[in-house]
Amino acid sequence: MSSSDKYEKIVDLAARRGFFWPSYEIYGGLAGFYDLGPLGALLKENIRKLWLDYFVLKHQDMVVLIETPVIAPEVVFRASGHLESFTDPIVTCSKCGKIYRADHLLEDVLGVKFEGSGPEELTSIIRGRGVKCPSCGGELEDVRTFNLLFQTNVGPYKHDVAYLRPEAAQGMFTSFKRVFTSMRYSLPLGIAQVGRVARNEISPRQGMVRLREFTIMEVEFFFDPEEPGEPDFSRFPGKLRILTAEARSRGLDEVIEVKPEEAVAEGIIMNKWLAYWMSVAQAFARELGLSDDEVLFEEKLPEERAHYSRQTFDQLVSISRWGWVEISGHAYRTDYDLSRHMRFSGEDMTVYKELKKPVETVTRKVVINQELLKELFGADAPKITQALKNLRVDEAEKIIKEGGTIIEGFKIPSEALRIEEVKEIARGRRFVPHVVEPSFGAERLLLVVLDKAYTEESGRVVLKLPPKLAPYKLAVFPLIPKEESLKTIAKKIYNDAIKAGLTAIYDENGSIGRRYARVDEIGVPYAITIDYQTIEDNTATIRFRDTKEQIRIKTDEIIKWILNKLS
RNA sequence: GCGGCGGUCGUCUAGCCUGGUCUAGGACGCCGGCCUCCCAAGCCGGAGAUCCCGGGUUCGAAUCCCGGCCGCCGCACCA
Numbered sequence: 001m002s003s004s005d006k007y008e009k010i011v012d013l014a015a016r017r018g019f020f021w022p023s024y025e026i027y028g029g030l031a032g033f034y035d036l037g038p039l040g041a042l043l044k045e046n047i048r049k050l051w052l053d054y055f056v057l058k059h060q061d062m063v064v065l066i067e068t069p070v071i072a073p074e075v076v077f078r079a080s081g082h083l084e085s086f087t088d089p090i091v092t093c094s095k096c097g098k099i100y101r102a103d104h105l106l107e108d109v110l111g112v113k114f115e116g117s118g119p120e121e122l123t124s125i126i127r128g129r130g131v132k133c134p135s136c137g138g139e140l141e142d143v144r145t146f147n148l149l150f151q152t153n154v155g156p157y158k159h160d161v162a163y164l165r166p167e168a169a170q171g172m173f174t175s176f177k178r179v180f181t182s183m184r185y186s187l188p189l190g191i192a193q194v195g196r197v198a199r200n201e202i203s204p205r206q207g208m209v210r211l212r213e214f215t216i217m218e219v220e221f222f223f224d225p226e227e228p229g230e231p232d233f234s235r236f237p238g239k240l241r242i243l244t245a246e247a248r249s250r251g252l253d254e255v256i257e258v259k260p261e262e263a264v265a266e267g268i269i270m271n272k273w274l275a276y277w278m279s280v281a282q283a284f285a286r287e288l289g290l291s292d293d294e295v296l297f298e299e300k301l302p303e304e305r306a307h308y309s310r311q312t313f314d315q316l317v318s319i320s321r322w323g324w325v326e327i328s329g330h331a332y333r334t335d336y337d338l339s340r341h342m343r344f345s346g347e348d349m350t351v352y353k354e355l356k357k358p359v360e361t362v363t364r365k366v367v368i369n370q371e372l373l374k375e376l377f378g379a380d381a382p383k384i385t386q387a388l389k390n391l392r393v394d395e396a397e398k399i400i401k402e403g404g405t406i407i408e409g410f411k412i413p414s415e416a417l418r419i420e421e422v423k424e425i426a427r428g429r430r431f432v433p434h435v436v437e438p439s440f441g442a443e444r445l446l447l448v449v450l451d452k453a454y455t456e457e458s459g460r461v462v463l464k465l466p467p468k469l470a471p472y473k474l475a476v477f478p479l480i481p482k483e484e485s486l487k488t489i490a491k492k493i494y495n496d497a498i499k500a501g502l503t504a505i506y507d508e509n510g511s512i513g514r515r516y517a518r519v520d521e522i523g524v525p526y527a528i529t530i531d532y533q534t535i536e537d538n539t540a541t542i543r544f545r546d547t548k549e550q551i552r553i554k555t556d557e558i559i560k561w562i563l564n565k566l567s
Numbered sequence: 568g569c570g571g572c573g574g575u576c577g578u579c580u581a582g583c584c585u586g587g588u589c590u591a592g593g594a595c596g597c598c599g600g601c602c603u604c605c606c607a608a609g610c611c612g613g614a615g616a617u618c619c620c621g622g623g624u625u626c627g628a629a630u631c632c633c634g635g636c637c638g639c640c641g642c643a644c645c646a
Binding site: 012015016022025026027028029030031081082085086090092146148166167199201202203204205207210304305306307308309459460477479480482483486509510511512513514515516517518520521529531532533541543548550 | 568569577578579596597598599602603604605606607608609617619620635636637638639640643644645646
């Protein structure tokens with residue numbers, strides 16, 4: 001089975017059995033949009049729960065979950081930098097149809113920087129300099145902007161422009177103060193969110209891998225850059241496989257294996273919290289059915305990084321058809337976002353931290369002898385004071401040493417200035433927290449999970465999903481459906497399973513083999529069969545999806561047994 | 568966005584070149600019945616197709632032509 005075949009089969013299975021399919025199919029579909037079916041919705045929910053466990057609940061002493069809107073006013077994305085950095089000026093060749101980044105094209109041709117120029121400006125430069133398509137020499141069309149943000153309006157007035165968020169992060173930044181105060185002012189603090197985001201990709205292909213609307217699972221982790229605290233690396237042990245930007249820029253694909261704390265010590269990962277959350281991401285991937293050697297952290301090159309990031313690692317996983325696919329991004333966003341929101345909103349986003357010991361600092365200050373100036377210059381004194389006010393200590397010292405100076409035609413004696421030492425006691429300090437961000441795409445994880453779980457056994461599909469992720473946990477079958485007593489017992493077990501909070505399937509249709517095959521195909525890990533022996537001794541068989549083995553167990557212990565297996 | 572190829576029951580497909588015999592055939596799956604105490608068994612019956620959408624040519628279009636949508640491949644794009 002080739003890699004492409006396998007992908008085709010997964011997509012086929014997904015549509016046939018109800019994991020996912022292209023949206024709006026009855027109207028011909030819409031590129032970049034997918035529906036999740038009954039099984040897909042359950043699977044995604046289980047992935048979300050697992051993520052929540054790893055990134056929030058296991059860290060609930062420092063990470064909290066919030067929810068913010070999908071739509072945000074324009075100013076948020078002006079502050080975040082997305083309106084600038086998410087908008088590309090592009091120009092199309094009217095002859096061959098090739099599309100170029102207009103500013104990059106002009107940079108290449110004319111050797112001058114044009115970043116930040118508007119489309120009209122760029123168009124007139126193209127016309128004025130007679131720039132042609134570098135590929136075919138054809139005439140270029142007018143420059144247009146392409147923005148990956150989806151635009152909309154709030155309320156009836158067209159000028160109230162708003163955008164659909166391309167990441168959940170901005171909600172965490174704009175509500176940082178609220179969350180921080182409600183969490184009693186403690187750092188480090190992670191704010192997590194699961195939500196829909198939208199990116200107007202120019203040309204989404206790759207099916208479920210690149211969507212125009214998807215679910216992001218994100219943590220913005222805030223910490224004090226000077227005293228970041230110590231992550232407990234022993235919680236998620238193991239090595240990370242890293243492909244550094246340095247190696248990539250030299251054209252190498254040497255993957256190094258290091259413990260996260262060593263990667264920090266060796267300067268490979270810039271920040272210890274960034275490294276810590278990467279180790280959590282690795283452990284999370286393991287639970288999704290990925291072995292450590294199937295996961296790779298690729299450091300992005302400076303030109304590949306988002307505008308807000310100082311260092312970024314993509315967590316890559318190899319799947320059939322598409323090869324290495326990014327399942328999460330790990331960015332060191334520094335204080336970029338909070339500082340920008342401070343500037344645009346005027347809100348103080350700094351955090352106050354008391355020093356363990358107040359620090360006494362001695363600073364030297366320039367003191368102006370106002371009395372003397374008044375005496376000497378009378379009404380002109382304020383003008384001179386104004387001029388002297390901005391002197392630095394070293395400049396004032398020089399004037400004193402040189403016995404005075406001349407300002408605006410007035411001779412200033414050295415006695416007009418003196419240097420004083422001032423003691424200041426600092427009890428705390430204010431700073432803008434720094435942020436590292438682990439960010440996952442839920443639908444991609446769903447595809448990765450299916451890809452890893454998909455197997456075929458003599459022409460039959462067996463979806464070997466980790467039981468925790470399986471949409472349905474058990475199936476219950478009466479061996480001989482026309483036998484009422486078997487049906488009654490089977491239905492009772494099915495109802496007990498539902499009462500216990502499990503997802504279960506009851507099926508009495510077709511031969512037993514067919515029923516097993518049906519549930520294997522959708523990854524049900526345990527199948528319970530009620531046979532004549534059940535009537536005699538109250539035992540039923542549990543059949544395992546992956547091994548086809550069966551064990552016998554008391555019917556009233558089945559639910560407990562399964563719950564135990566899933567915990 | 569550009570170029571190439573493609574789109575027929577849930578799925579895979581026959582038919583398209585060479586228009587009518589297509590009220591669109593088959594297989595698998597699905598549903599009902601019979602049979603069967605354990606891995607897609609068999610038999611009987613049934614439901615299921617806007618032939619991707621729109622327009623054109625023609626007496627007549629799944630079939631030929633044009634436009635669109637969607638998918639795949641290449642180029643471009645992908646913070």
